[in-house]
Amino acid sequence: DAKTTQPPSMDCAEGRAANLPCNHSTISGNEYVYWYRQIHSQGPQYIIHGLKNNETNEMASLIITEDRKSSTLILPHATLRDTAVYYCIVRVAIFGQGGKLIFGQGTELSVKP
Amino acid sequence: NAGVTQTPKFQVLKTGQSMTLQCAQDMNHEYMSWYRQDPGMGLRLIHYSVGAGITDQGEVPNGYNVSRSTTEDFPLRLLSAAPSQTSVYFCATSGDISTDTQYFGPGTRLTVL
Numbered sequence: 489d490a491k492t493t494q495p496p497s498m499d500c501a502e503g504r505a506a507n508l509p510c511n512h513s514t515i516s517g518n519e520y521v522y523w524y525r526q527i528h529s530q531g532p533q534y535i536i537h538g539l540k541n542n543e544t545n546e547m548a549s550l551i552i553t554e555d556r557k558s559s560t561l562i563l564p565h566a567t568l569r570d571t572a573v574y575y576c577i578v579r580v581a582i583f584g585q586g587g588k589l590i591f592g593q594g595t596e597l598s599v600k601p
Numbered sequence: 602n603a604g605v606t607q608t609p610k611f612q613v614l615k616t617g618q619s620m621t622l623q624c625a626q627d628m629n630h631e632y633m634s635w636y637r638q639d640p641g642m643g644l645r646l647i648h649y650s651v652g653a654g655i656t657d658q659g660e661v662p663n664g665y666n667v668s669r670s671t672t673e674d675f676p677l678r679l680l681s682a683a684p685s686q687t688s689v690y691f692c693a694t695s696g697d698i699s700t701d702t703q704y705f706g707p708g709t710r711l712t713v714l
Contacts, residue, residue, distance in 0.1 A: 520701075524703075529638075529689060529708065530707060530708070531605075531691050531693075531705030531706050531707055531708055532644065532691070532693075532703075532705050533705070534702040534703065534704070537701070575643065587632070587695070587701070588634075588646050588649065588659065589636075589644070589646070589693075589703060590646075591636075591643030591644040591645070592643050593642075593643055594643060
């Protein structure tokens with residue numbers, strides 16, 4: 489699985505968009521980009537994933553560059569409850585069969601009033 | 602539908618004691634796994650299972666045993682606890698064909714004295 493690089497911490501004002509970057513310059517053609525978050529030592533929570541197209545769901549948007557070497561997770565209107573550690577994970581996905589998630593250090597996002 | 606449950610929530614052991622951390626899921630997922638998270642670190646994979654009767658080692662398997670006799674349960678056994686096993690343990694399951702999402706339990710906080 490490709491290695492990812494994320495900034496260790498970021499701040500965001502409540503109500504503003506939070507843009508969390510991730511570099512994955514060694515990503516392979518069959519590897520997906522996944523984002524999880526962990527709120528205050530709870531179990532990690534799935535946010536979104538994508539292969540090469542931009543994706544959006546009820547939680548967030550994922551923007552993947554055309555060369556797929558980097559991506560950005562966007563929380564459109566951050567709230568205090570979005571304060572968490574965000575993990576960007578690159579992996580081959582065998583849908584329905586699970587697989588190892590390699591967690592790096594992640595980005596600690598602090599949403600401030 | 603409880604999702605992924607873990608028991609106990611907290612446990613204190615003395616060096617050399619043994620114990621079993623329980624993980625149960627009611628989502629009929631084939632894939633289950635155990636991670637540990639040390640303070641300030643990302644999660645690391647201990648063991649995983651792709652179905653009943655099948656288990657394999659992850660990144661940090663030493664000191665832990667697992668078995669998978671049913672789809673629902675995936676217990677993690679510490680045979681002789683050591684202070685280095687003080688950590689938070691998370692169980693995860695996966696079986697979503699469309700997203701390959703992994704669902705994490707709430708965690709067990711283990712302290713070995």
